[in-house]
Amino acid sequence: MNIGVFYFSATGITELISKHIAMILEWEGHEVKLFNIITPKSRKPDIDFLKFDACFFGFPVFGGRPPTVVDDWMRTLNGKGIKCSMFFTYGARDLEWAHQVTYYLLTQAKFHVVLSAEFIGKHSFSVAEGWSLAENRPNQSDFDMASKFALESLTRFQEDTVFSIDLTCFSYHPKVIKESSGVWAHFYPSRGGRECCMCYSCENECPVSAFDAETGEVNRNSCLACMHCVTICPDQIIHIGSEAGSVLKQFFDRWGLTREKVKSKKSKIIY
Numbered sequence: 001m002n003i004g005v006f007y008f009s010a011t012g013i014t015e016l017i018s019k020h021i022a023m024i025l026e027w028e029g030h031e032v033k034l035f036n037i038i039t040p041k042s043r044k045p046d047i048d049f050l051k052f053d054a055c056f057f058g059f060p061v062f063g064g065r066p067p068t069v070v071d072d073w074m075r076t077l078n079g080k081g082i083k084c085s086m087f088f089t090y091g092a093r094d095l096e097w098a099h100q101v102t103y104y105l106l107t108q109a110k111f112h113v114v115l116s117a118e119f120i121g122k123h124s125f126s127v128a129e130g131w132s133l134a135e136n137r138p139n140q141s142d143f144d145m146a147s148k149f150a151l152e153s154l155t156r157f158q159e160d161t162v163f164s165i166d167l168t169c170f171s172y173h174p175k176v177i178k179e180s181s182g183v184w185a186h187f188y189p190s191r192g193g194r195e196c197c198m199c200y201s202c203e204n205e206c207p208v209s210a211f212d213a214e215t216g217e218v219n220r221n222s223c224l225a226c227m228h229c230v231t232i233c234p235d236q237i238i239h240i241g242s243e244a245g246s247v248l249k250q251f252f253d254r255w256g257l258t259r260e261k262v263k264s265k266k267s268k269i270i271y
Helices: 013-027 068-074 098-108 140-158 182-187 228-232 244-255 259-264
Strands: 002-007 031-036 054-060 083-090 112-120 268-270
Touching (some): 013 054, 013 083, 054 098
Antiparallel strands (some): 112 268
8 A cells, every 4th residue: 555644743752653653554565655744835735645545644732632734734635535544642631622623624624534543742842941741752652552553544444444533512613823821921932042053944844934043033923832943953042931841830730630640641542
């Protein structure tokens, strides 16, 4: 089979899972092409999905659902009836409506979804000093589950199977990005006035073209706080507020998390 793996990876976690899935598929003798749709230019609306026998879609979860730009991109697609599996990476908090949103948009785009999965990975805010959440994930058990997911997807791509996500209590509404306030305002990336090599990667690779390399600041009305610019900066100069790490306890209290709960969470397949 010729299989496309389309993923959005800002800090590298979704890419790790995507590449592991691709490796398993290739071991099974299939041809795989990987596409990271992180940049605006990479999110092409006119993909001919009939070039593939099946596809995977993998996205991180921001605030309980895929990134807004991923929503926008999926609404432009035409799957032409081909089969696909979908998966999510998240920092051990919750997925809320991620499965429902993506299943709804992919089926609206005429894809035949056959399976879904979710994988624990280091939280994107872990780039902040003092912030540590699912720091050592994905681990071997997560990759083992990704292997199982890849193989089960292959079976379902080649057989007639029934799969659906319950949308009974679900109603899709596009999410609107707006500037964060309060403690969450600490999570906007900045160069802080420091000099850098001016490679422009931060600006060129920003998913929403929010980062200005000249000023070293972001447009807070469009920034996703995905931390891609922080992750890829070759000078390691781009950072988020020094107070960000102190917010971790508030984050745990707000979502009812403990270190033990986070550690006990497991990646899983949604059948």
